[in-house]
Amino acid sequence: MNYKEIYKDSDKGGAYLFYGKEKYLIENAIGYLKNKYIKGTDAFNYIKIEGTEATPADIITAAETYPVMSDKKLVLVKDVSFFISENNLKKSFYEFLENLDNFVILIFWDRASIKKTTKFYKEMKKLGRDVEFPKLSLPDFRNFVNQYFLRKKKKIKTTDIAYFIEKSGYNSRNEDKTLLDIKTEMDKIISATSGEVITREDIDGSITENVDSNIFNFLDAMMKRNTEIAILELDNMYRLNEEIPKIFYMIIRQVKNFLSYKILNEKNIYPNDIMNEIGVSQYEFKKILGTQNNFTKSFLVRFYDELLEADELFKTTSVDEKVILETLVIKYCNG
The missing domain is CATH 3.40.50.300 (P-loop containing nucleotide triphosphate hydrolases)
Known part of the structure; x- marks a missing residue:
């Protein structure tokens, strides 16, 4: 039932x-x-x-x-x-x-x-x-977050709810995180928010650091080609013992999403259809739209080939994965 x-x-x-x-x-x-x-x-x-x-x-x-x-x-x-x-x-x-x-x-x-x-x-x-009573689906979780803030007489934008959800790690692979953990995080944000409206600054200043929030910050910095922040968040993930193959997979996924957008956009396909074809959320798609001009199609094609070569190195040699990953991040951000 x-x-x-x-x-x-x-x-x-x-x-x-x-x-x-x-x-x-x-x-x-x-x-x-x-x-x-x-x-x-x-x-x-x-x-x-x-x-x-x-x-x-x-x-x-x-x-x-x-x-x-x-x-x-x-x-x-x-x-x-x-x-x-x-x-x-x-x-x-x-x-x-x-x-x-x-x-x-x-x-x-x-x-x-x-x-x-x-x-x-x-x-x-x-x-x-x-x-x-399982973990909530994304729509139910979004509604839970919104309603909890409202009960505490705090307003929050829909985009900032999505931002909080991404940083919370609830719907990601961290299956140990429950609504009790999320409630604690929201209570901290509410206590730290002086005004009526919760902002991203309130979220960033209160939410407990975890691997999932570091991945979120890392990928966001990569999109914006912010080398300093990307390397900082990469170091944070090392410190939290995140596995390098998982970080590498997230980079590949981001590059594929950008490249897919470029190819489909050239065919004059409607944005909503592109979003569905790529298979990303509306929130993530808006971030792709806002940063896709940071990369040319030709650069993404060349960089994707380099990622495939690096993947082969990881699998067939005893290379220092950390050094290769840092080199790729710097090259991706600096173009």
Whole structure:
């Protein structure tokens, strides 16, 4: 089940399995259910059970007791992975889950990483009560950032939201970064922003340095042919132990994007069609449009050939990759 189903206007009841990377989203969903169904009666109708200590009998007893001064009660079982590994759950327990009365919302929260091969997960999935809270898609993440700033009474331009997203590293290969990390970054920016509008300077002055933000700064400097900044950011990435082949790939990608734009533009293809053909976001395409005049088509063709030669050197010899990469960056920026 998609976690957004929790917020749909229908009468919730029965058992659910909450799991996924985004603890922040899970906490929000639990808070929403508490506020909607048991607000003001939490002391009577909100029961938290530690899965590290619970038995099936404990959960059954908690779920079968009627609510007080409310139509619903909410029972939360944390650490469900521990609970199911330590208890030999019998058929009768799964029958209990399937036939649970509608007056109770029973949430099993997996705070580790539940195996989808377990009988418990399969049974919850069969009931359609497996609710995953994954990392957000780019559109959902963009909306999350915008709405969070608005709730804090801060305005931010759409382009600067995209800038923050690029620097945050949330949607990149850094899979360990969660919304809780992003919230911390946004709170720092909000605290450091004196005015009503968040600017790029506010973002740059507050966001925690990470490999992804260095890559963003590095590629931006390359586009603008700013040798000093490009080399500085390259050194920062070395310091953060970024792998040279990954940096090299990003340079190749940027050159290919510029070259593709030049070739397609010569054919009088509409900009939106070029953007779709290259396969980049609107934000990245605007940066290509704004800096493509820094490079001629003939230079890009020659430089791309040099990149292919360097790639062959990396694969077949024991050359100093750092020296070659720095030489390529200087040549790219100086043309």
